[in-house]
Amino acid sequence: MQTLRKCHPETLDGLGYPAGFVHGLLDPDCPTPALVAGPNGKAADKRFNVYRNNVTVSLIDALAAVFPATMRITGEAFFRAMARFHIRKAPPTSPLLFEYGRDFPDFIEHYEYAQSMPWLADVARIERAWLDAYHAADAAVLEAGPLALIPPERLSDLVFVAHPATRIVRSAYPAVTIFSANRASDPVGRIDATAPESALVTRPALEVEVRLLPPGVDTFLDGLIAGEPLGNAAATASTCCLEFDLSAAIRMMLEAGAVAAIQQGG
Amino acid sequence: MPKLAIHADRSASGTLRFPAHPIDGLAGTSFKHQHLPSILADGDRDDGFFEVHAENYMGAGGPPHAALARIREDYPVSLHGVCMSIGGPQPLDKAHLGRFAQLVERYEPALVSEHLAWSTHNTTYYNDLLPLPYTETTLRRVAEHINEVQVAIRRPLLLENPSTYVRFKESTMSETAFIREIVRRTGCGLLLDINNVFVSATNQDYSALEYLSDYPLEHVGEIHLAGHAEQEDDEGDRLLIDSHDGPVADDVWRLFDIVVDRCGPIPTLIEWDSAIPEWPVLKAEAKAAQAILDRYAALQRERKHANA
Ligand SMILES: [Fe+2]
Numbered sequence: 001m002q003t004l005r006k007c008h009p010e011t012l013d014g015l016g017y018p019a020g021f022v023h024g025l026l027d028p029d030c031p032t033p034a035l036v037a038g039p040n041g042k043a044a045d046k047r048f049n050v051y052r053n054n055v056t057v058s059l060i061d062a063l064a065a066v067f068p069a070t071m072r073i074t075g076e077a078f079f080r081a082m083a084r085f086h087i088r089k090a091p092p093t094s095p096l097l098f099e100y101g102r103d104f105p106d107f108i109e110h111y112e113y114a115q116s117m118p119w120l121a122d123v124a125r126i127e128r129a130w131l132d133a134y135h136a137a138d139a140a141v142l143e144a145g146p147l148a149l150i151p152p153e154r155l156s157d158l159v160f161v162a163h164p165a166t167r168i169v170r171s172a173y174p175a176v177t178i179f180s181a182n183r184a185s186d187p188v189g190r191i192d193a194t195a196p197e198s199a200l201v202t203r204p205a206l207e208v209e210v211r212l213l214p215p216g217v218d219t220f221l222d223g224l225i226a227g228e229p230l231g232n233a234a235a236t237a238s239t240c241c242l243e244f245d246l247s248a249a250i251r252m253m254l255e256a257g258a259v260a261a262i263q264q265g266g
Numbered sequence: 267m268p269k270l271a272i273h274a275d276r277s278a279s280g281t282l283r284f285p286a287h288p289i290d291g292l293a294g295t296s297f298k299h300q301h302l303p304s305i306l307a308d309g310d311r312d313d314g315f316f317e318v319h320a321e322n323y324m325g326a327g328g329p330p331h332a333a334l335a336r337i338r339e340d341y342p343v344s345l346h347g348v349c350m351s352i353g354g355p356q357p358l359d360k361a362h363l364g365r366f367a368q369l370v371e372r373y374e375p376a377l378v379s380e381h382l383a384w385s386t387h388n389t390t391y392y393n394d395l396l397p398l399p400y401t402e403t404t405l406r407r408v409a410e411h412i413n414e415v416q417v418a419i420r421r422p423l424l425l426e427n428p429s430t431y432v433r434f435k436e437s438t439m440s441e442t443a444f445i446r447e448i449v450r451r452t453g454c455g456l457l458l459d460i461n462n463v464f465v466s467a468t469n470q471d472y473s474a475l476e477y478l479s480d481y482p483l484e485h486v487g488e489i490h491l492a493g494h495a496e497q498e499d500d501e502g503d504r505l506l507i508d509s510h511d512g513p514v515a516d517d518v519w520r521l522f523d524i525v526v527d528r529c530g531p532i533p534t535l536i537e538w539d540s541a542i543p544e545w546p547v548l549k550a551e552a553k554a555a556q557a558i559l560d561r562y563a564a565l566q567r568e569r570k571h572a573n574a
Pocket of ligand 1: 426459462490537
């Protein structure tokens, strides 16, 4: 009886119908709710299955729309099975489906059948960041001009305002190369990359851009986004990465539209 | 009968940022971003309107807003909410209602609508239009929700009838009686989805024509037409699914003809949300609806002329 009570809690005030309806929507073990029927004494099992199917399929479709490269890598059947597990465990908590799937990369990371693809979760993280950038607030990007006017001795004190779309995703795997190959429409060739990669995701105008960051630039930009002065961020990047090239990093930051403005020190 | 001010030509604040394209007598289509280049290229700006799902424009910025602003410049737009959960017992999500009201303010839509259904329970969003029992208790709650929405958007809402697959044993009134009473209590308008009428009538074993004769047609501010799919119920009888993935069925066109004959040329939308065809196919479906609307518009003018 425990199962039945979980599936169909009793309601007394005439407003408890959602509680009696929802359990079966994502739990195939729950029977058709007792509070519904077909017309003229007809059964309601296949009828209720329409709702079960609408909910499950539309949520799997929602994840497929957010993570197309991930699905291309795993194949559709694998992806949909994995997504089904996830939506049952973590259905959306917001009616805005473009916000859905934030926990999905973590789920993939621990998903038993995806353990042979340790980079898959990071590809999914880049895809989630891509969609966040897509919907981020519109803002102008900092151009090279204003920066060129700053006397060199004052550069290291500059603090920037990150552009609302800017995201950095770090991976211990070549996730950016794998992401790029699988988001494009061309056939995916052999991928030889093995080194860790970090992605810079930006949207300077209406197109989302994803770049592979050279060594140290992820640390540098992370520092700037966190509000550190340019000098500090560059020093941290140089310490952790000997190849870090500050002028190339600044060029890439401007070209990608990663920052919106100079906040102080200008 | 007093005519409902269902269409707003200007935002409540009185500032008009977009042209006030009238929507009366027009057929429209669901707005899909992949069609935008074709829509702009064919430049047929003299008619038609577009309907958007409000939730797709609740992000902060980016391409969705750019596309909607672009289309709104040239065409009337209908703002269609799909997940307010008006038909659920729990309080409306205030943040969501705020976002909805903001879109109404920002885009000055010609029509604003939502569903007689629910989709959120506690904090879980189920992404489907789920059914409710029709009782005095649910009626009171739904009416409160509609009033709350109308206060927030500062204009009447059009409420859409659902496609249903089951009935609630506890229901004490018909869907049409429920809707009629909602209109009386809230002053809302109606979005009559004729495909939903046909789907529900088939699934619930009642006559679509009887449904329409019990339905308060005089309050309809918009019509939806869409395609449906077919399955079987437990007894092996036809069970129709509101799939929005194909052309409008002949039966639905016939009902449309009857409704337009009674109500006149009401703004009519072709809903096509999955297996979306190329723009010319969708546009042709809207043109078919437009031809019927135009025929009855001409007839209406003749009748008026004859009476004068
Ligand atoms: Fe509809």
